[in-house]
Amino acid sequence: MNRRAVGACLMLTSIVLGACRRKQVPVAAVTTTPSTAPTTDDGAARRAREQFVRDSIARAQADALARSASASDADVANLRSLLEAAVRFEYDASELTDEGRMALDAKLPILRTNTGLRIRIAGHTDSRGSDEYNLALGLRRASSARKYLADRGIAVGRIDVVSFGEERPAASGDDEGSWAQNRRAEFEILSGGESLRVPPR
Amino acid sequence: MSIPLTVSLRRLLRRIACLTVVIGATAANAQEGVRLGLIYGEGGKRPGIYVLPVPGAAGDSVRTILMRDLDFGDRVTVLSRNTALPSPRLGGAVDYAAAARLGINGVVEVTLVTAGATIVLHDVAAKQVLQRRTVALPGAPNSASWRMAIHGASDQLEEWIGGSRGVAATRVAYVSDGRIWLVDSDGANAAPLTPATARALSPAFHPSGQSVVYTALEPAGSAIYVSDLRGASRRVVAPSGLNISPTFTPDGSGIAYAHGDDFGTDLYLVGAGGGSPRRISIGRGSDNTSPSFSPDGRRLAFTSGRAGRPDVYIADDDGTNADLLAALSSASQAYRSSPDWSPDGRAVVFQSQLGGAFQTMVITLRDRAVKQLTAEGANEDPSWAPDSRHVVVSSTRSGVRQLWVLDTESGRARQLTSVGGARLAAWSPRMIR
Numbered sequence: 281m282n283r284r285a286v287g288a289c290l291m292l293t294s295i296v297l298g299a300c301r302r303k304q305v306p307v308a309a310v311t312t313t314p315s316t317a318p319t320t321d322d323g324a325a326r327r328a329r330e331q332f333v334r335d336s337i338a339r340a341q342a343d344a345l346a347r348s349a350s351a352s353d354a355d356v357a358n359l360r361s362l363l364e365a366a367v368r369f370e371y372d373a374s375e376l377t378d379e380g381r382m383a384l385d386a387k388l389p390i391l392r393t394n395t396g397l398r399i400r401i402a403g404h405t406d407s408r409g410s411d412e413y414n415l416a417l418g419l420r421r422a423s424s425a426r427k428y429l430a431d432r433g434i435a436v437g438r439i440d441v442v443s444f445g446e447e448r449p450a451a452s453g454d455d456e457g458s459w460a461q462n463r464r465a466e467f468e469i470l471s472g473g474e475s476l477r478v479p480p481r
Numbered sequence: 482m483s484i485p486l487t488v489s490l491r492r493l494l495r496r497i498a499c500l501t502v503v504i505g506a507t508a509a510n511a512q513e514g515v516r517l518g519l520i521y522g523e524g525g526k527r528p529g530i531y532v533l534p535v536p537g538a539a540g541d542s543v544r545t546i547l548m549r550d551l552d553f554g555d556r557v558t559v560l561s562r563n564t565a566l567p568s569p570r571l572g573g574a575v576d577y578a579a580a581a582r583l584g585i586n587g588v589v590e591v592t593l594v595t596a597g598a599t600i601v602l603h604d605v606a607a608k609q610v611l612q613r614r615t616v617a618l619p620g621a622p623n624s625a626s627w628r629m630a631i632h633g634a635s636d637q638l639e640e641w642i643g644g645s646r647g648v649a650a651t652r653v654a655y656v657s658d659g660r661i662w663l664v665d666s667d668g669a670n671a672a673p674l675t676p677a678t679a680r681a682l683s684p685a686f687h688p689s690g691q692s693v694v695y696t697a698l699e700p701a702g703s704a705i706y707v708s709d710l711r712g713a714s715r716r717v718v719a720p721s722g723l724n725i726s727p728t729f730t731p732d733g734s735g736i737a738y739a740h741g742d743d744f745g746t747d748l749y750l751v752g753a754g755g756g757s758p759r760r761i762s763i764g765r766g767s768d769n770t771s772p773s774f775s776p777d778g779r780r781l782a783f784t785s786g787r788a789g790r791p792d793v794y795i796a797d798d799d800g801t802n803a804d805l806l807a808a809l810s811s812a813s814q815a816y817r818s819s820p821d822w823s824p825d826g827r828a829v830v831f832q833s834q835l836g837g838a839f840q841t842m843v844i845t846l847r848d849r850a851v852k853q854l855t856a857e858g859a860n861e862d863p864s865w866a867p868d869s870r871h872v873v874v875s876s877t878r879s880g881v882r883q884l885w886v887l888d889t890e891s892g893r894a895r896q897l898t899s900v901g902g903a904r905l906a907a908w909s910p911r912m913i914r
Contacts, residue, residue, distance in 0.1 A: 372790070372816070410818035410832065410839075411862065411905055412683060412726040413784050413791050415703070416739065416746035416768035419723045423743045442702055443723055443741070447659075447680065 359476045362386045363399070366450075366464040367425055372409065374420035376428060384428050387467070389479035391434045396472035400440040401425050404466065406459035407446045418443030425465045440470065518644045520606035521586040528586040528642055531561045531569055537593040539622035543631055547589065549667055550635030550649035553895065555871070555888040557642055560585055569605075577608040587611070587642055591634075593618075600634050602641045612641040625670045632666065633913030648866040650913040653873055653897060654684035654693050655884055655906040661695050663710065664884075666866075668897050674712050681706075683905050685728045687753075690910040694727040694736055705738055707753065717755045726771045729753065731778040737761065739770040748772050748783060748800065762800040773822045773829075774798070782806060782820035782829050793820045793831045806831070807844050807851050817842075819862050823869040830854075830863040830872055841874050843889060854887055855894075863887075864908045873897060875904035 365387075367380040376384070391397055403418030403425075422441035430436045451458035521528045530551060535544045544561075552559045560566055560583070569580035575588050580603075588603040597617045604611040616634050620626035632649035639647035651666045657673075659680045664671040675681045680698040687694070687707075694707045694717070702720035705727050718724045723741030730737065733753060740749045740758065748762040748769050762769045767787040774781055782795045785803070792815075796803035806829060809815060816834040823829065827846060832839040838859035844851045854860070858878035865872055866886075876885040876894075884897040884906050897903075 408834075408837075409816060410771070410784060410791065412739075412771045413768065413786070413818050415682075415723060415725045416741050416770050416786075419741040419746065420768060427743070440701070441722070441743075442700070444698060447682070447698060 355478050356476050359390050359478065360469070360473070363390050363397075363469065363473075364467050366466050367421075368460065369421055369463040369465070371406070371459070371463065372417065374403075374417060374424045376424060380425070381428065384425060388429065388432055388434070390476070391429065391438070393477050393479040394472060397476075398438050398440070398470040398472055400442060400468045400470050402466045402468065403441070403443040403445075404448060404450070404462055404464050405446045406462040407449065407454070408459065409446070411446060415443050415445035415447075418445045421463075421465045518642050519587045519602075519604050519611065527556060527558045529560045529584050530557045530587045530589060530642065531566070531580065531583075531585045532559065532589040533561070533568065533570060533575075533591070535591045535593065535598075540591075540593060542623055543591055543593070543598060546628060546631045546667070547591070547635050547638070550632055550647065551638065553667065553886070554635070554639050554647045554649065555891055555893055556639055556645070556647075557587075575603045575605075577603070577605050580605045589638060598631075598634065600638065602638060625665075628665065628669060629912060636911065636913065645868065646911070646914075648868045648871060648908075648911065650911055651867060652690075652909045652912065653864075653884065653906050654686060654695075654909065655875075655898065655903045656682055656684065657898075657900050657903045661693060661708070662900070662903070663693075664898060666886075666897075668899075671898065671900065674708055674710070675706075675714070676712075683726050685907045686909045687729050688731060688733045688910055690912050693907075694729060696725045696727060696738075705736065705751075707736075717753070718751060718758065728772050728774065731774050731776055737772040737774070737781070739768075739772070741768070746770060748781070760800075761798070762796065762803070771819050773820050775822050776824055776826045780822075782822050782831075784818040784820065790816055792817045793829070795829075807842075807849065821864050821872075823865045824867050825869040827869065830865060832861050832863065838877075841872065841887070843872075854889060854892075860885075862905050864906050866908045867911050871908075873906045873908050875906060 365383050367383045370377065401422040403422035405414040405417050409417065419441065422443060426439045426441050429439060449462045450464065451461040519528050532544055532548050548559050548562055551557050552562065566583060569576050569583060569585055569588055575590065580588055585605055587605060590601040590603065592599045594615065597615055599613065599615045601610055602612045614637060616630060618627050618630045629650055635649040636647035649666050652663050653666065654661055654663050660673045660677060661675040661681045661684045662671055662673050674693060682696045682698065684693045684695045692707050692709050694705060696703050696705055699720045702722050703724045704716055704720040705718035705724050706714045706716050708714035717736060723746060725739050727736050727738035735750050736753055737748055737750050739746050745764050745766040746768040747760055747764050749758040749760050751758040764785060764787055767785060769783055769785045771784040772781050779798050780795055781798055782793060784791050785794050793806040794803045795806050806820065817831055820829050820831040828843050829846065830841060830843045833842050839861045840856060841854045841860040841863045842851055843854055858876050860874045860876045863872045863874045870889055872887045872889055873884055874887060875882050879896065882902045882904055883899065884903045885894050886897050887894050
């Protein structure tokens with residue numbers, strides 16, 4: 281064992297001891313710790329033990345706080361679906377419709393409350409225009425949605441935009457119903473989506 | 482001016498043919514005293530060519546490829562495709578009198594030699610050999626390199642016969658299932674160039690024919706790559722926002738492409754090896770894509786939404802003096818895009834939305850006359866062959882999106898690919914010159 285490994289071993293032993301003592305576990309359990317653990321550096325072990333205790337309390341307090349403010353599973357699912365709801369567009373247009381603005385308005389409080397959230401907006405088009413020009417149109421749609429959010433206080437740096445033009449249709453039909461589904465901006469959570477918090481009402 | 486659909490396609494094509502005849506005559510006058518091609522009578526009628534059976538193990542393949550190339554070239558009538566026609570051969574020699582009686586103007590005689598072939602063109606009216614040349618046939622019979630060499634011989638024959646070189650020794654790059662593919666001009670040797678993992682679009686050939694530039698859609702944005710013909714690629718523009726529809730400058734030193742960000746999509750120019758891009762178009766927040774250079778590199782055709790509905794514009798290579806390529810009739814609200822400037826500089830092909838589907842149109846720059854080349858199915862993203870006569874488009878006329886080759890003079894169309902969903906084609910320069 282080199283010196284570093286010995287140190288790690290010592291630390292581990294101390295942590296186990298510390299944790300066990302706090303919980304008043306029978307001494308028998310303590311005897312299962314490696315008997316080879318050096319006992320020469322008692323000062324360091326004690327300091328590490330005390331630090332561990334302080335850290336565990338802080339962590340528990342933070343967890344409790346988060347639990348009280350965080351959402352139930354159903355709430356989280358609801359927040360996710362609001363956040364990921366697509367915004368639709370008119371033919372050859374990147375201007376937001378009233379419905380599109382409503383969908384974006386629903387995302388705003390979630391983004392404001394969950395400041396660690398980063399999202400990606402992907403612009404898509406129907407299959408009717410030019411394959412290449414549609415890539416530009418898709419980007420314009422994604423940018424238009426990002427601008428709406430940014431104008432309402434969401435940092436631009438939290439929102440990536442990308443375009444797939446007509447390359448990834450949501451519906452494959454060659455009719456207005458399918459085209460309408462394909463003219464969209466999609467929202468994807470990049471990071472910070474693990475513990476969504478419900479916005480204050 | 483856009484032509485109403487009621488005008489028959491055949492009539493339009495006849496007009497194009499007339500125009501070409503005039504241009505051809507001028508070119509011939511310019512070279513007075515130099516005889517180009519076969520002696521053959523009837524004006525406007527294509528010379529009749531007979532390709533003699535080729536002795537030897539690979540002889541049938543050679544003959545089949547030559548006859549098909551000459552047929553696809555649309556400049557001659559390949560009489561030897563009619564197996565009922567007797568061979569104009571007398572013993573070991575060409576029977577010129579018999580050939581003349583059969584309506585044959587030129588006889589092609591091929592002799593296989595070691596790792597090559599001697600190609601001879603007989604002029605029936607002059608009763609003599611017009612041209613003779615031995616070409617190397619590298620690789621095993623029917624290998625890609627061997628076939629390409631025969632395509633080169635076909636192009637040489639077309640030049641001997643009619644004065645203008647054929648385009649058989651070319652390839653077409655296209656997109657299928659998210660990959661760039663290459664296929665020979667006769668539909669053989671279709672193979673993917675880019676890996677299945679990348680979502681690749683919009684190939685365009687380097688003027689040398691030895692590399693292809695394309696866009697790849699990546700999770701963080703789109704990037705531009707250059708690949709050699711074996712698939713070894715390098716990134717020229719990193720994925721940041723949108724980087725799409727690349728094309729090489731005619732001298733091969735640079736790549737023009739469309740870059741999009743929050744302020745719209747504009748045309749940029751970057752060195753063929755990468756470097757700092759320079760903005761070309763100033764779209765003031767509009768979308769500008771799909772650049773295509775004039776052959777002298779001084780002008781650009783491109784798609785722009787600057788006036789609302791996408792349309793085709795031409796501008797100087799610094800983005801100034803942008804003009805609508807084709808005026809719209811006042812009632813028309815057509816969506817027009819995807820221009821490709823002809824290698825001879827005389828015309829631009831593009832697509833125009835008519836009745837819900839794109840059709841391929843050609844505009845001659847001298848008089849700005851617009852002609853509709855297609856009417857069946859949707860016919861998109863045209864790209865010129867090096868002869869400035871044939872165009873490859875993606876067409877749904879068969880029910881599936883496939884590549885078709887159109888002869889802009891005769892209106893003849895032939896299917897090039899048979900995979901599922903081929904599009905965004907780019908025709909290569911001549912691989913053998």
